Amino acid sequence: MQLTRFTDLGLRVVMRLAVVGEGERPGSREIADQLAVSYAHVAKVITRLGELGVVDARRGRSGGLAITELGRTASVGWLVRRLEGEGEVVECDGVNPCPLRAGCLLRSALRRAQEAFFESLDTLTIEDLTRTPTRTVLLALPRVGETSSAISATNGE
Numbered sequence: 001m002q003l004t005r006f007t008d009l010g011l012r013v014v015m016r017l018a019v020v021g022e023g024e025r026p027g028s029r030e031i032a033d034q035l036a037v038s039y040a041h042v043a044k045v046i047t048r049l050g051e052l053g054v055v056d057a058r059r060g061r062s063g064g065l066a067i068t069e070l071g072r073t074a075s076v077g078w079l080v081r082r083l084e085g086e087g088e089v090v091e092c093d094g095v096n097p098c099p100l101r102a103g104c105l106l107r108s109a110l111r112r113a114q115e116a117f118f119e120s121l122d123t124l125t126i127e128d129l130t131r132t133p134t135r136t137v138l139l140a141l142p143r144v145g146e147t148s149s150a151i152s153a154t155n156g157e
């Protein structure tokens, strides 16, 4: 099974925010730069993460992004389900509906496999995914105008 780019980016954003230092609130553009993706894509993902309650996004001078308690502790499976939506692994009913769909055992088998995939992620939280060595990599992501060593210093490492 392959995650959509939207879901993968959503997980990357939340993982990055999970290691932000105390009191820091990076902006969407900064996160986009650090993750080497377009600002437009990050902005869409952050809107959805805000709707789900896993990211707190504020505007203004003291604004910026922060992960919420729910974002830290919710299961990765829960988050992936919501970012992926209700779609199936294969499109049986699309523009050219499959002639087997009226009684296809493969379809039901794939549904079970998809649910097993999500369930395997239910045992993990974002905090689990941001332990070392991932934490070290996330903290070393360069910011615009700063070196990675400066980032480490900022985060007390």
Ligand code: SF4
Pocket: 090, 091, 092, 098, 099, 100, 101, 102, 104, 105, 106, 107, 110
């Ligand atoms: S063979 Fe089955 S799973 Fe594949 S597209 Fe057709 S109905 Fe869906």
